[in-house]
Amino acid sequence: MQNRIGMFALLVVLMFTLFPGSAFAxxxxxxxxxxxxxxxxxxxxxxxxxxxxxxxxxxxHFEQPNDMHITENGHLYVLDSGNNRIVHINERGDMVRIISSFANDDGFNQPTGLYVTRDGTIYVADTENRRVVVLSAEGELKKTVENPESDILPPDFQFYPLKLTVDQAGRIYVISRGMFEGIMQFDENGQFLGFVGTNKVRPNIADYIWRYLSTREQRERMVLFIPSEFSNVDVDERGFIYATNVDLTTDETIKRINPSGEDVLKRYGYHHVKGDIQYDLYGSNRGPSRLIDIVYRGDGMYSVLDGFRGRVFTYDHEGNLLYVFGGIGNQHGVFRTPVALAAMGEKLAVLDRGTSRIMFFEPTSFGRAVNTAVSLQYQGKDEEAVPYWREALRLNANFDIAYIGIGKAYLMERKNREAMEYFKLGMNRKYYSTAFKRYRKEVMREHFGAILNTVILLSAGFVFYRIYGKVRKRRGNTGETTTV
Amino acid sequence: MKQQRFEFPFRLMIRPFSCFWDMKYEGKGTVRDAFIIVVLLVLAMILNRQFAGFLVNYYDPQLMNSLNEVRYVIVPLLLWCVSNWSITTLMDGEGKFREIFMVASYSTLPIILVLIPFTLISNFMTEEETVFYWLFIIISIVWFVWLLFVGTMTIHQYSASKTIATMFLTLIVMMIIIFLGMLMFSLLQQAFGFVYNVYREIIFRL
Structure with a gap:
């Protein structure tokens, strides 16, 4: 017995030394x-x-870092909140500079949000100073946004910006603490424009009944039904805002908000776009995902970070879940308190406040195949995507979206039968129906003569049988009458 | 005679009033035929789950279990018969248990007759045409309820309103039976657990 355990241990050690492949990592x-x-x-x-x-x-050490951003050229900005500074790192991983003060000794106070535009302008949600600080690429103060004033804001409004993002026109979108009306929108000069994308309140029937039954005094003391706050924002190249919220009662925790403030996220996948759809209902690990950060990945893809279970979910532009990775733990590659997610090309980075470090992730051959295929498909190059879908399927036969992707390419080539097979594997009934309809028409057209002949023969046979039956009956009847 | 036996269930679908009358007073239909119909229904359900077209078939093949189908048909049917018998005995019904069972199973014939061909046809349907599939399934169920209603009315010699009331009561009794059954099982389990724990306690102490 002892020996066997020893052998097994040796085998395991050998396995890890002989195959230090990434699969074990x-x-x-x-x-x-x-x-x-x-x-x-x-x-x-x-x-x-x-x-x-x-x-x-x-x-x-970073101290209580709260946010980070990676620009398109690969520069990484970390918001080291506890030290009230911004750390700027270039694409090779070398330190460029630290920004801890600007404009004659002015500094940050517990900032929580950071965004850097393409030209290097830095936007900081300087929370406890109740302002948004805008710094030029050189670190000089450009402007600050403080105390927004408007008729639609309550008179005792306190501006505590938490997270922010900036679109290409320079408009700033800010999530403010305790601001339930939605995301605050400022123009490029820092003028408050209004709110976009309010979360809806949906009291359930029990709430209604309860309210109906209670007295006025009770009702006044009840908790107000207030919409949930957003938890994070990002913006895509067309100016659509991607936002997450931590509302545990709704299935729409991710929103894509168009310029007129409506949610236009496509939710065509099999399941809700809300991270985990299967989770414990009891115990310390219960409840849906708490999405605390979102990053637009390009070509319609976006990734969200679940701060509760430490997982990163990636969706395509139609709301199909592409892949999930990450977790809570102490090993290399998992997190204690993940707070921010950033993308650098295909790579992803997660900022972990619990261990004050940034984990970089790079795609495996599976991840890369999926990313490429999704991008190609988004650009309308369905046929070019097929080899990548096949590669993804080779590594993961459970990957439904790949079957659908190949099916779509077949459908365009008018290979309806093959398309049907793939749509069925991918469980997509809508496309299956389209492919089947074409296939049926094809078969009918091909065998039109045979089908028509069969119908004619059958009906002729039926008519003949009826006539024959009638004749026999009549004969039988007459026969009977004659014998009687 | 043999042909009549075969014809009777089909005639019953079209002319339920006279046929259920014949069933009660003329001895038409047999319990054996009723059993055959139940078996056919189970078979039709299994075939439907297994072979219905992709566009209408939402069953997870991993969860498919033919024995479950047997359970889903036989248990409700027997529950119905027992509850209906219990209720109608108290409410001056004239039907015997045998007749109640025959009515219930003969009434399911429309479901079988729709399910089997439509299982086949659904394989040649596009998504827009599946509406007809569901339509016919619903028609068959409504037909089944109609036959059950007429049958119950005839064998117990009830008025229409009284029949409806009994049918509702039967449903309630079915639920009560299920509740009592579950209660009994959970109590038994607890009792067994108690005895087992006492036994273990003794074993450990000795």
């Missing part, structure tokens, strides 16, 4: 949701690449 289990809502195993789409701490940069 994932400290989390990746999964996917199938059509019926079950979590099924999937290969890891992303693997931890490296961790970055303040010590690595020689500037001491």
């Amino acid at each position: 994932a400290p989390y289990e990746s999964y996917q949701y199938d059509f019926y809502g079950y979590a099924v195993a999937a290969p890891a789409p992303y693997l931890p690449e490296r961790a970055l701490t303040g010590l690595d940069l020689g500037i001491g």
Whole structure:
């Protein structure tokens, strides 16, 4: 027995030394949701690449970092809130500078949100100073946004900006603490414009009945039904705002808000776009995902961060869940208190406040195949996407979206029968129906002569049978009468 | 005679009043035929789950279990018969248990007759045409309820309103039976658990 355990241990050690392949390196289990809502195993789409701490940069530990941003050229900005500074790191991972003061010793006070535009302008939600600070690429103060005034704001309104994002026109979108009306929109000069994208309140029937039954005094003392606040925002290249909220009662925790303030997120997937759809109802790990950050990945893809279970969910532009990775823990590659998510090309980075470090993740061959296929499909190159879908399927036969992707390409090539097969594998009834309709028409046209002949023959046979039956009956009848 | 036996259930679908009358007073229809119809219904349900077209078939193949189908048909049917018998005995019904069972199972014939061909046809339907599939399924169920209503009325010699009232009461009694059954099982479980725990306690102390 002892010997056997020893052998097994040796085998395990050997396995890890002989195959130090990436498959062993994932400290989390990746999964996917199938059509019926079950979590099924999937290969890891992303693997931890490296961790970055303040010590690595020689500037001491980050303290309670709250946000980070990666610009398109790969520059990383970390909002080191506890130290009231911004750390700027270039694409090679070297320190560029630290911004801790601007405009003659003015500084931050517990900032929580950060955004950097393409030209390097830095926007900081300087929460406890109750203002948004805008710094130029060189770190000089451009302007501050303070104390917005408007008729639609309550008179005792306190401006505590938490998270923000900036669109290409320079409009600033701010989530403010205790502001339930929606995301605050400011123009490029810092003028308050109004709110966009209010979360709706949906009291359930029990609430109505309860309110109906209670007295006026009770009703006044009841908790108000207030909409939930947003938790984070991002903006895509067309100026649509992606926002998350931590409302545990709704299935629409992710929103895509168009310029007129409406939610236009496509939710065509099998399941709700809300992170986990299967979760414990009891215990310390219960409840839906708490989405605290969202990042637009380009080509319609977006990733959200679940701060509760430490998972990153990625969706395509139609609301199909593409992959899930990450978790809570102490190993390399999982988090203690994840707070922010950022994307750098195909790579992803998660800021962990609990361990004061940034984890970088790079795609595996599966993740890369999925990313490429989704991008190509978004650009309308369905046929070019097929080899990547096949690669994804080779690594994960449970990947329904890949079947649908291949099916779509077949449908365009008018290979209806193959398309039907793939849509069925991908459980997409709508497209299956389209492919089937075409296929049926095709078969009918091909065998039109045969079908028509059969129908004619059958009806002729039927008529003949009826006549024959009648004749026999009449004969039988007459026969009977004659014998009697 | 043999042909009549075969014809009777079909004639019953079209002319339920006279046929249920015949069933009660002329001895038409047999319990054996009733059983055959139940078996056919189970078969039709299983075939439907397994072979209905992709566009109308939402069953998870991982959860498919033919024995479950048997349970879903037989248990409600027997529950109906027992509850209906219990209620009508108290409410001056003239039907015997045998007749109640025969009415219930003969009434399911429209469901079988719709389910089997439509299972086949649904394989050749597009999404827009599946409306007809669901329409016919609903028609068959309404037909079944109609036959059950007429049958119950005839064998118990009730008025229409009294029949409706009994049918509702039967449903309630079905629920009561289920509730009592569950109660009994949970009590039994607890009792068994108690005895088992006492036994373990003794074993550990000795």
